[in-house]
Amino acid sequence: MATSIFSIGQSALAAAQAAQATTSHNISNATTPGYNRQVVVQSTAGGINYGYGFVGQGTQVAEIKRVYNDFLNKQVMASQTTASSLDSYYSQISQLDNLVADTSAGLSPALQDFFKATQNLASTPNNDAARQAALSAGQTLAARFQSLNDQMAQSRTSVNSQITSSVDSINSYATQIQALNMAILKASGASGVAPNDLLDQRDQAVADLNKIVKVTTLPQDNGSLSVFIGNGQPLVLGDQVSTLVATPAANDPTRLQLSFKSNGNTILIPDSAFSGGSLGGVLSYRTETLDVAQNTLGRVAIAMASAINTQQKLGQDQNGVMGTNFFNVGTPVVNSTTGNSATAALTATIVDASKLTTSDYSLGYNGTNYTITRLSDNNVTTITPPGTTFPVIVDGVQYAAPTMVAGDSFLIKPTVAGAGTISVALTSTQSIATAAPIVTSVTRQTQLTAQSSLGATNTGSGAVSAIAVNQNSATPGTTQTYTFNGGNLSLTPAAASSVTSGGVTVNYASGVPIPYTAGATISSGGVSFVLSGTPANGDSFVLTSPNVSTATISAGKVELDLPGPPATSSFTQLPAGSALNYTYDGQNKALVRSATAPATLSAVVVTHADGTTTPYGAGVTSIPFAAGDKIATGGFSFQITGTPSDGDVFAVKPNTNGVNDNRNALALNALQTANTIGNTSIQGSYSQMVSFIGNKTNEIDVTNNAEKARLTAIQTEQQSESGVNQDEELANMIKNQTAYQAAAKIIQAASDMLNVLFTLGG
Numbered sequence: 197m198a199t200s201i202f203s204i205g206q207s208a209l210a211a212a213q214a215a216q217a218t219t220s221h222n223i224s225n226a227t228t229p230g231y232n233r234q235v236v237v238q239s240t241a242g243g244i245n246y247g248y249g250f251v252g253q254g255t256q257v258a259e260i261k262r263v264y265n266d267f268l269n270k271q272v273m274a275s276q277t278t279a280s281s282l283d284s285y286y287s288q289i290s291q292l293d294n295l296v297a298d299t300s301a302g303l304s305p306a307l308q309d310f311f312k313a314t315q316n317l318a319s320t321p322n323n324d325a326a327r328q329a330a331l332s333a334g335q336t337l338a339a340r341f342q343s344l345n346d347q348m349a350q351s352r353t354s355v356n357s358q359i360t361s362s363v364d365s366i367n368s369y370a371t372q373i374q375a376l377n378m379a380i381l382k383a384s385g386a387s388g389v390a391p392n393d394l395l396d397q398r399d400q401a402v403a404d405l406n407k408i409v410k411v412t413t414l415p416q417d418n419g420s421l422s423v424f425i426g427n428g429q430p431l432v433l434g435d436q437v438s439t440l441v442a443t444p445a446a447n448d449p450t451r452l453q454l455s456f457k458s459n460g461n462t463i464l465i466p467d468s469a470f471s472g473g474s475l476g477g478v479l480s481y482r483t484e485t486l487d488v489a490q491n492t493l494g495r496v497a498i499a500m501a502s503a504i505n506t507q508q509k510l511g512q513d514q515n516g517v518m519g520t521n522f523f524n525v526g527t528p529v530v531n532s533t534t535g536n537s538a539t540a541a542l543t544a545t546i547v548d549a550s551k552l553t554t555s556d557y558s559l560g561y562n563g564t565n566y567t568i569t570r571l572s573d574n575n576v577t578t579i580t581p582p583g584t585t586f587p588v589i590v591d592g593v594q595y596a597a598p599t600m601v602a603g604d605s606f607l608i609k610p611t612v613a614g615a616g617t618i619s620v621a622l623t624s625t626q627s628i629a630t631a632a633p634i635v636t637s638v639t640r641q642t643q644l645t646a647q648s649s650l651g652a653t654n655t656g657s658g659a660v661s662a663i664a665v666n667q668n669s670a671t672p673g674t675t676q677t678y679t680f681n682g683g684n685l686s687l688t689p690a691a692a693s694s695v696t697s698g699g700v701t702v703n704y705a706s707g708v709p710i711p712y713t714a715g716a717t718i719s720s721g722g723v724s725f726v727l728s729g730t731p732a733n734g735d736s737f738v739l740t741s742p743n744v745s746t747a748t749i750s751a752g753k754v755e756l757d758l759p760g761p762p763a764t765s766s767f768t769q770l771p772a773g774s775a776l777n778y779t780y781d782g783q784n785k786a787l788v789r790s791a792t793a794p795a796t797l798s799a800v801v802v803t804h805a806d807g808t809t810t811p812y813g814a815g816v817t818s819i820p821f822a823a824g825d826k827i828a829t830g831g832f833s834f835q836i837t838g839t840p841s842d843g844d845v846f847a848v849k850p851n852t853n854g855v856n857d858n859r860n861a862l863a864l865n866a867l868q869t870a871n872t873i874g875n876t877s878i879q880g881s882y883s884q885m886v887s888f889i890g891n892k893t894n895e896i897d898v899t900n901n902a903e904k905a906r907l908t909a910i911q912t913e914q915q916s917e918s919g920v921n922q923d924e925e926l927a928n929m930i931k932n933q934t935a936y937q938a939a940a941k942i943i944q945a946a947s948d949m950l951n952v953l954f955t956l957g958g
Contacts, residue, residue, distance in 0.1 A: 200244075200251065201949070205942030207254030211238050212936035214257045219928045226920040230400025232262045233920045234392055262392040268914040273403065275907040277410040277472035282900035284358075284477030286893070288351065289485050293893040295347055296489070296886050303496070303882050306340035309333050311868040317630060318861035322514075327625035334522060334620045341497045345615035348490045355482045356442075356452045362408050362475040363442045363454065366431070369405040370423070373398060374437045377420040384419050410472030426469035429456055446534040447558075447607035485892055491554040492885040494526065494614025496878060501525045501618055502549035503872040504864065510754040510765060511629030511860025512851055518769060519629025519860070526617035528593060529609040542598040542606045547761035550872055551592030556609045559595065563602030568595065589761060630861035631854030633769050634832055636752045640745040641843035644670050646723045647782045649738045656680070656732030662717070663725045665741065670722030676739045678718070680731035684709035685718070693720035742782065747823075747840035751859060752848060754832045767831025770795050770850040776830075778819075782842025786818045787827075798830040 215236045225231040239258040243250035296302055313333035317326045376398040383391035398421060405411055405423070414422040416434065423432040431438055438458040445451040454470070456463045467483055470476040501523035508519040528544040542559060546552065555572035566579040568590050577590050586597035593610050622628065644667055648660040658680065677688045687693055690707040697716035704710050710718065715728050723739055731737075756763040770776070774795035778787040791797050800812040800819060803826040812819055819827070823837050836846055851857060873881040 200253070202943060202946035204241075204252065204254035205939050205946055207241055207256060208939035208942060209936060211236070211255045211257055212932050212939050214260070216929065216932040216936060218260055219925050219932055222920045223922065223925045223929075226922060226925075228396075230396050230403060231920070232264050232392070232396055232399075232918040233925075235261050235263060237261050259389070260392060262390065262395060263918045264395075265914065265917050268910065268917065269399070271910045272907070272914055273406050273411070275903060275910055276403065277406045277476075279900065279903045279907050280407040280474045281410075281472045281477035281480070282896055282903055284474035285481045286896045286900050288355070288478060288481045289889065289893050289896060292348070292351060292485065292489060293889050295344065296889055301343075302886070303340055303344060303493075304879065304886075306333075306337045307500075307868075307879055307882070310337045311865060314861060314865040314868075317628070318858045318865050321630035321858040321861050322855045324625060327514075327628055330628060331620065331622060331625050334622075338523065338618045338620055341493070341615040341618050344493055345490065348486065348493070349616070351486055352450065352482070352490075355478050355486065356450075358478045359442050359452045359454070359475065362473075362478075363440050365408055366405060366425070366440050366475075369401050369408075370431050370437050370440075372401045373405070373421065373423055373432050374435060376401060377432070378435055380419050388419075390419075406473065408473045409470055409475045426465050429463070429465060429469070430458075447531050447605065449531070485889065487556070488554050489885060489889060490615070491556070491609070491611045492881070492888075494611035494616070495549075495552045495554055495873065496615070496882050496885070497618045498525055498546060498552065498611055498614040499549040499873045499881070500867075500878045502546070503867050503870070503878070506756070506763075507860065507864050507867060508629050510756075510767075511863070512631040512633040512769075512854055512857075513629045514626040514631075514855055516852070516854070518633060520627065521621045522628070524617070524619045524621045526611075526614040528611075529613050531607040531609075533605045533607065536604045536606075537601045539599050540601070540604045540606075542600075542608075543596040544608050544610065545594045545596070546592060546610060547589060547594045548592035548763075550874060552611055552873070553591050554611065555591075556607060556612070557590070557593075558605060558607055559598065560605040561598070561600040561602060566598070566600075592761075594761070628861075630859075630864075631851055631857030632751065632753060632859040633767070633851050633854075634752050634754070635849050635851045635854075636749045636834055637847050637849070638747060638749050639845040639847070640747070641841040642744075643667060643843075644672055644741060644744075645782060645842040646670070646725075646739050646741045647842065648725065649740070651679075651734075651736030651738070654732070654735040656735045657729040658727060658731030658735055658737065659729045660737050660739070661726045661728065663723070663739065666722035666724075668722070670741055672741055672744055674721060674723075674741045676720060676723060678710075678727070678737045678739075680712060680735045680737075681733050683712055685712055685727075686710070687720060691720050693718060695719075742839065742841055745841035745844050746838040747780070747836055747844055747846075748838050749846045750835045750837075752832055752834040753859065753863075755828070757828060757831050765831040766798075770848070772850055772852060774850065776848040778827075778836075778846040778848075780821065780840040780842060780844040780846070781818065782840075784818065785821055787821050787836075787846070789817045789819065800827060800829040802827055 218234050218236050222233045237258045238255050241253040241256045243252045299305065310333040313330040317330045320326045376394060380391055380394045380398065383394055402411060402413060402421070402423060409425045412424040412428065414424070416422060420434045421432070422430065422434065425431050429438070438456050441455050441457055441462070442452045443455060445453045453467070454465045456465060467479040470479050502525055505521045505523055505525065508522045511519045513519050528546060530542050530544050532540055553570065553572065555570045558569045558571060560567050564580065568577040568579070568588070569575070570591065577588070579586065579588055586595060588595050593608070598606070644665045646663050646665050648663060678685045679688065686709055692704065692706050693710055694701050694703045695710060695713065695716050695718055697713045712727070712731070714730070715726060717724055717726050723741060725739060727737060754765055754767045756765050758764045758766055771794045773792070775792040776795055776797070777790045777792065779790070781788050789797055797814050799814045800816070802810045802812070802819065804810070804822065805824055821836070823839070824835060826833055826835050832848070834848065868879065869877050872878055876884065
């Protein structure tokens with residue numbers, strides 16, 4: 197029995213030693229990343245039946261158990277990969293937000309300064325200082341566009357660097373996990389005893405990998421762990437490791453993409469497959485924010501420069517010639533896909549900057565159909581020759597007929613280079629077109645005139661001719677109506693009159709009927725006329741003496757009368773000394789056109805007050821007149837308002853002395869608030885981009901803080917179960933020490949019992 201007690205004491209001593217060693221191991225690894233505390237699991241050693249009952253044989257250590265909660269660990273992993281993604285996204289987008297919203301380094305101040313300079317130029321168009329200020333402001337604005345684009349390009353380079361670094365780290369962790377799989381298999385061997393520390397190391401490697409890219413794990417029956425990333429692409433399968441590589445995209449050498457290399461095969465993985473981790477964060481930032489921001493900035497630059505250039509070319513500069521481009525405008529970037537046929541070629545040209553989007557496009561050919569896809573929403577335009585042929589215009593970009601074979605494709609970026617390539621084209625302040633190339637004038641008729649008209653219900657053949665006005669006795673603004681009835685004429689309003697026939701003049705008092713004699717001259721109120729023919733009873737004849745001319749002609753402007761695209765003007769400068777004249781014909785209420793050589797007449801389009809239009813050919817010289825109608829011809833337009841007098845002449849001439857003319861400068865300045873990008877102004881479009889980035893930054897920041905708080909809560913719960921509590925371990929150490937001392941007492945007692953037996957036997 198003493199030997200049995202001795203064995204029991206030994207088992208208790210061994211258990212206490214194991215417990216104390218485990219507790220010490222816990223304490224020493226309290227700050228080791230990924231360490232899960234371990235506990236000794238004891239079980240009874242059983243008993244021996246001595247007839248009177250079973251006598252216990254002590255204890256044994258069943259296992260050293262790792263305190264591990266798989267559910268909490270998966271929650272930590274899910275929250276951690278999301279937090280890492282948001283953290284990475286926020287670190288990038290916050291820099292971009294600070295860049296575009298900067299009140300001194302952003303684009304808004306430069307835009308405002310440029311239009312402030314054009315406003316000052318409009319006030320003093322002949323001032324050299326004002327002209328230099330406008331040119332310098334344009335150069336500053338172009339430089340600001342370039343600076344912002346350069347910093348976005350640097351951000352893109354930073355993203356590429358992070359992708360490369362992340363790929364290296366992912367491959368390194370994959371190798372570590374594979375090595376730990378092998379070590380765990382070797383350590384567990386045939387016994388199947390779990391090597392806790394190796395399991396912790398593997399879990400920590402997976403957790404570190406999960407911070408870079410979202411991972412999914414699958415335990416295998418042999419104790420190894422398979423690791424998958426993306427949409428289920430295998431990274432580690434037992435002792436097999438796939439390699440992740442970053443290579444330039446086939447259709448965009450500036451853009452790194454990710455691929456798997458496994459068993460000699462390379463498999464491209466779309467960016468959308470990486471939804472978590474720091475790698476997923478930078479990929480999302482590049483796709484959702486950086487691409488959109490750089491394209492938007494480029495669109496603002498292209499639209500602004502195109503609008504300024506268009507208006508500049510409608511004006512006349514200080515040298516008396518039509519304006520030229522103010523800015524050099526960027527062109528679409530066209531990338532040929534790697535593997536295209538040797539002769540593959542495509543030309544894309546921006547023809548309507550107002551219709552540009554912020555999307556990139558792809559052009560493909562399957563041997564029958566060409567397809568242009570807007571990548572932002574996958575909207576497809578199909579071109580099927582011969583029914584549909586090139587050139588084709590999609591969203592303001594014209595595509596010339598490409599050279600392609602089946603399978604060839606191109607990536608088109610219409611606006612990405614817009615901000616980086618904008619520059620000022622003008623080299624002289626004199627080249628700023630502040631003036632309009634035409635001037636208008638009116639020469640009013642100073643002599644009173646009179647016009648006649650027949651009653652709407654006349655049925656006879658009576659006709660009025662030889663109208664004459666006595667400049668001394670006639671009254672402007674009067675109307676005389678002569679009504680025929682029974683061989684006499686009655687005058688309304690009643691007034692004295694006279695009739696001259698055959699050299700004899702007969703006077704008639706006011707209200708007295710006037711006998712009708714065909715061909716006689718009738719006079720009243722200073723207006724005389726000849727009435728001939730055979731009037732019918734009830735026929736009326738109206739004579740009007742209009743007021744003195746109040747008609748005016750607008751300054752006139754050159755306009756884009758050729759819709760294109762791109763919209764252009766058919767205007768050519770009028771030669772010196774020439775003129776286009778419009779003489780008012782009061783009798784017919786029309787404008788009679790004539791040209792002073794070497795100018796010639798062109799077709800006319802009249803736009804009426806109700807918006808309808810009436811076209812007239814170049815050979816039509818008489819155009820019906822209505823006050824306020826817009827008259828467009830030869831690439832320019834003007835309006836005549838007020839009441840003209842018969843003989844008024846309205847002229848359009850070349851602007852031969854336009855150094856102080858500011859009409860085109862005013863038009864340039866008006867572009868600040870004009871809707872030049874769809875339904876948005878230049879400033880409005882940029883403000884939308886700033887707002888988009890600001891709102892996205894705030895969204896990521898708020899979500900990130902919330903996810904971090906959630907992660908902290910889950911980690912706290914996990915550590916409360918699996919982490920090392922120093923106070924608890926200290927208590928366990930005292931408990932184990934006491935157990936050890938008690939086990940030693942058992943052995944001492946057994947030794948004393950044996951000594952008694954030895955003494956009795958001696």
